[in-house]
Amino acid sequence: MKYEVWAPAAENVEVETGGTRHAMTPAGRPGWWTARIDAGPEGQDYGFVLDGDGPFPDPRSPRQPNGVHGLGRTYDHERFTWSDEGWRGRPLPGSVLYELHVGTFTPLGTFDAAIERLDHLVDLGVDAVELLPVAAFPGRHGWGYDGVHLWAVHEPYGGPDGLKRFVDACHRRGLAVVLDVVHNHLGPSGNRLSRYGPYFTDAYETPWGPAVNVDRAGSDEVRAFIVGNALMWLREYHVDGLRLDAVHAIRDQRAVHILEELAEAVSRLAAETGREMFLIAESDLNDPRLVTSREAGGYGLDAQWSDDFHHALHTLLTGERHGYYADFGAPEALAKTLTRVFFHDGTWSSFRGRSHGRPVDTLRVPGHRFLGFLQNHDQIGNRATGDRLSASLSPGRLKVGAGLLLTAPFTPMLFMGEEWGARTPWRFFSDHQEPELARAVSEGRRREFADHGWAADDVPDPQDPETHRSSILNWAELREPHHRELLDWYRALIALRRARPELTDPRLTxxxxxxxxxxxxxxxxxxxxxxxxxxxxxxxxxxxxxxxxxxxxxxxxxxxxxxxxxxxxx
CATH class of the missing domain: 2.60.40.1180 (Golgi alpha-mannosidase II)
Incomplete structure (x- = not known):
């Protein structure tokens, strides 16, 4: 068995497996160490010892069966038997996406349990499933955006084999799979990357802590870590696309931006495998260069989320005007986003206190490169009580919102349960085991909303198991007539979208x-x-x-x- 690790500052590195430490020697690449050990039984637990300190889990650990603080475990990707040999993917243009969180999609919260509900998605008419992050994160349940082992699949969901079974089952049903990946930060619990090398830099700050180092000393290997991780999901797990979380928080001043480098690497892999692959960015920049081709001087990503369309539609339906909704709410705001994508395209943003954004060249940039949505995990879960639109809107307004979304010139995305007007909230929940961190998360959540007039007792505690439990979809609602009526409306809209080419016409003009x-x-x-x-x-x-x-x-x-x-x- 060959073990490798990048630890440029260490003077002595060992790999520990089976309770025995083995010396590692410098490899051919600067900062890399290697050792070859006689193979033991399948699934060896191992870690690295740096200058006598450790063992620590491998930054590229493929499994974390004992949680983010335990040792990693070897895993052979070749041992899984796939049945999707004929799968060549689905193009993003013309598709309808469905965002789901594995841990709350079903009561069991596993990949295998989610497989049992895939026929519902096929019957609904969607084309691709977008999974919230599944990289290993602290505790049993959470959103997944505080992952710390980016190469391992969260074990309570079903681990690496569970994800592969899920992707294989989707492909058998003609569904593509998009995976949400987080490369702009890591969570605070179990994060040991900085012990290995300069994965982070204090040159920039993010809302979640130190910025990932993609442009300072040592960043070549950090960039290779990010690109390699993205390609691993596409190659080893057969996922069809990646959603890149909050790319505006990735600060990169190098001549070739990490997003462009990633787009080029994915293009090469797609050509090599003969499969459709795509990258979708979440960005707060309102910058069309993200989805402009590399040949035209852009980054070459395939799509990006369109928050302005959501804000314009949400405010028109609900009448809300607080926070970042302040500039929206009039019909002309929705009209502008439907024809020009960004409402803030160089215009004044009162929420930011400055002008914001850049115009989209509607003659050259197709509408399908922007994802439109009525609801998503952020726009629900970042509300104080995680209330969905179904908690406050009439059935008629819910149908109007769905109709405007699914006839828009964008790539539409639904959030799980939206299609039947689920009454379950979707709240912010976590499962940190360290008492101080758990307390800080709970208190921080309440402080966040206290400034907006919320009483502390009215904001669900993220660490309370009930907060997670209440967010689990209640599939029994589908037996109720008014839920079935809304589901039939969504089905009819998606069917019409597929039947009428005018509705998938990408020309914004x-x-x-x-x-x-x-x-x-x-x-x-x-x-x-x-x-x-x-x-x-x-x-x-x-x-x-x-x-x-x-x-x-x-x-x-x-x-x-x-x-x-x-x-x-x-």
């Missing part, structure tokens, strides 16, 4: 919007999507109703309703 104080008409070729957010009926343009949230629509559209019309031009 072919989208036009008319609006009044409480209504919008979105033009998609010969289709007219008419949304009435008021309470009084509004007149309809001429056309044949293809799909309506209120039955029997003719001439006038009732309040809180949406209809898709086919005009005489179709």
């Amino acid at each position: 072919e989208v036009a919007v008319e609006y009044g104080t409480s209504w919008l008409i979105v033009h998609r070729g010969p289709l007219r999507v008419v949304a009435n957010l008021g309470t009084e009926p509004v007149p309809l343009p001429d056309g044949e109703p293809l799909l309506a949230s209120t039955p029997g629509v003719r001439g006038r559209l009732p309040g809180e309703s949406l209809v898709v019309l086919l005009t005489g031009h179709g």
